[in-house]
Structures are given as C-alpha cells and as structure tokens.
Amino acid sequence: MxxxxxxxxxxxxxxxxxxxxxxxxxxxxxxxxxxxxxxxxxxxxxxxxxxxxxxxxxxxxxxxxxxxxxxxxxxxxxxxxxxxxxxxxxxxxxxxxxxxxxGKLVLWSAKAGFVDAQGKVLTTGDFQKVAIANPKAAPYGAAALAVLKQQGLLDAVQPKFVTGENIAQTFQFVETGNAELGFIALAQVQKDSKLTHGSMWLIPAQLYPPxxxxxxxxxxxxxxxxxxxxxxxxxxxxxxxxxxxxxxxxx
Missing domain, CATH: 3.40.190.10 (Periplasmic binding protein-like II)
Known part of the structure; x- marks a missing residue:
C-alpha cells in the first residue's frame, strides 16, 4: 500500500x-x-x-x-x-x-469608584440595595452574612438586601443596577488577575470561613x-x- x-x-x-x-x-x-x-x-x-x-x-x-x-x-x-x-x-x-x-468573596459595584478598597461604603449607608445570594442555598451568601456579622453591620444592612437565588443572579442584580452593590465571587469580575469593570472591595479571608x-x-x-x-x-x-x-x- x-x-x-x-x-x-x-x-x-x-x-x-x-x-x-x-x-x-x-x-x-x-x-x-x-x-x-x-x-x-x-x-x-x-x-x-x-x-x-x-x-x-x-x-x-x-x-x-x-x-x-x-x-x-x-x-x-x-x-x-x-x-x-x-x-x-x-x-x-x-x-x-x-x-x-x-473561593474569594468581594463586595462589588458595576459603577467605577463606588466601592472603596476597604469596604467603608457599607458603613456610610449611601446605597439603597445590596445584593446577596440566598445564604441557605449558596455558600457565598453565607460567607457574606459572616462578614456583616463580624463587622457589626448586619442589622443596618439587612433591610437593604436583595436576595439572589444563586451567585449568578446576585451578580445580575448588581450588573443591571437593581442593586448598587453586592457580595459576589471574585471570579465573576476578574480575569487574568484584573478587575473586568466596576469597583470592588476584596474582602480579607479572615472575615469569613474558608x-x-x-x-x-x-x-x-x-x-x-x-x-x-x-x-x-x-x-x-x-x-x-x-x-x-x-x-x-x-x-
């Protein structure tokens, strides 16, 4: 052949x-x-x-x-x-x-400059809605609650919650402007070690369970x-x- x-x-x-x-x-x-x-x-x-x-x-x-x-x-x-x-x-x-x-948790806004690098925006109350994933179904939502409790901010911030079914829906709430900021996964707004858009606080790992x-x-x-x-x-x-x-x- x-x-x-x-x-x-x-x-x-x-x-x-x-x-x-x-x-x-x-x-x-x-x-x-x-x-x-x-x-x-x-x-x-x-x-x-x-x-x-x-x-x-x-x-x-x-x-x-x-x-x-x-x-x-x-x-x-x-x-x-x-x-x-x-x-x-x-x-x-x-x-x-x-x-x-x-995973890594971040507080993120689609608006540039809205979230400072220390997350002090949470203490100013200068927002109407904050998105969070359902803590009963989504571990990132449970981690967000842990952060707010550790910082003594849960009672002040909880009335402003917009709860997503999962972390993807939570991201969409912030991306579309239905919430000015939200607790999401770093992976949703980072690629190749760069923030894709908006502004964020990379929450210290010691503030929530791994x-x-x-x-x-x-x-x-x-x-x-x-x-x-x-x-x-x-x-x-x-x-x-x-x-x-x-x-x-x-x-």
Whole structure:
C-alpha cells in the first residue's frame, strides 16, 4: 500500500476510535464557577473528545435535586460540606471528594469608584440595595452574612438586601443596577488577575470561613471512564491554570 494512503487510513481509524469512545458527562456546577468551567470544558473536549453537559446553579438546590434522583454524574460544589453529606448519605462515591478551588468573596459595584478598597461604603449607608445570594442555598451568601456579622453591620444592612437565588443572579442584580452593590465571587469580575469593570472591595479571608469548593463523583458517574478522566483533568495543569486566572486560590 502507498505509504501516504496507509498513513491516512491509520489516522482515520484512530480518529474513529476516539469518536467511538467519546462520552457525555452530566455535571452540576456551582454558579460562581460558570466562566472557568466553560473554558475547562472546551479544553477537555478538545483533548479527549468527551462532551460535558453542565448545569449551573446554587449548590443547595443541586443537593435537593440529587437527593430526588437527578442524573448528574459529578457535582462541583461551592462548599465542602455538601459533597461530604452526599457521600455520607450514600449518594456519592467515597474517596472521590477533593478541593478544586478556594473561593474569594468581594463586595462589588458595576459603577467605577463606588466601592472603596476597604469596604467603608457599607458603613456610610449611601446605597439603597445590596445584593446577596440566598445564604441557605449558596455558600457565598453565607460567607457574606459572616462578614456583616463580624463587622457589626448586619442589622443596618439587612433591610437593604436583595436576595439572589444563586451567585449568578446576585451578580445580575448588581450588573443591571437593581442593586448598587453586592457580595459576589471574585471570579465573576476578574480575569487574568484584573478587575473586568466596576469597583470592588476584596474582602480579607479572615472575615469569613474558608470557601473550599469541592468536587465529588455521584453514584450515576461511578465506574464511568469519562467521569474519572474529567476529575483527573480538574487536577491537571491546564485546568489549574484556568482556575487560578479567575482569582481562585488552589489547595
């Protein structure tokens, strides 16, 4: 056989083999991790051929859905307690949990110069609405409450709350001007170590409990090679570089 034709045939067979073994993975992803996950998914699919079907939302809501039989195969939570509960309750694979990112909380406004670098705007009361994610479902909302309590500002600020179902909706409240400022994830307004727009206070980590964001394999993804491949990929250099570029710390 002509060497060129032989090479072409071999390449075609290899390509067919990759397609034949490509799979689809259904994952539930904390809303704050939307942008980095989209980049990671694109890189992962390009490298492996596996397709990722992702849903983005509040960790607490995903927990309820998983308990009710939602067919997710991986959960990328906004905390470390939800994956641990799912393992304890028999809904996730023991020993599959790990921290994929450590979140950072910011007070942000879409207006340049509105939020000062020390967050003193909270004490002036010079705003009508402040957005916060539902603290019962979203860990970033719980972290925001912890900050306000620690600063002794909860009673003064709470009447001005606009509560988002998740951190994505909370960001939208501020982005659209329905709230002058809000507590969101740094990753929503940072790329490549730069603030994309607006103004913010990067809240000191000591003011709220660490936001350890953990991943876990759910029962539906047990023993599925594509699922294992994605979990390994999240720990690799490509994914870690993307995660860090959005402002997350790495464990």
């Amino acid at each position: 002509n060497p060129i034709r032989y090479f072409a045939l071999t390449l075609a067979l290899l390509s067919a083999s990759v397609v034949a073994h490509a799979d689809e993975i259904q994952i539930a992803v904390a809303a704050n991790f939307t942008a980095p996950m989209k980049e990671i998914a694109a890189a992962f699919t390009k490298e492996t051929g596996h397709q990722i079907k992702a849903a983005y939302g509040a960790t607490g809501k995903f927990y309820a859905q998983i308990q009710n039989g939602a067919p997710f195969e991986i959960l990328l939570a906004a905390d470390d307690t939800t994956p641990a509960k799912l393992i304890k309750e028999g809904n996730a694979v023991a020993d599959s949990q790990f921290t994929y990112a450590i 936001i350890l964001q953990d991943a876990v394999i759910l029962n539906a993804g047990k023993d599925k090679p594509a699922v294992a491949a994605l979990m390994t990929y999240l720990k690799g250099e490509t994914a870690q570089a993307i995660i860090h570029s959005f402002g997350y710390d790495l464990k």
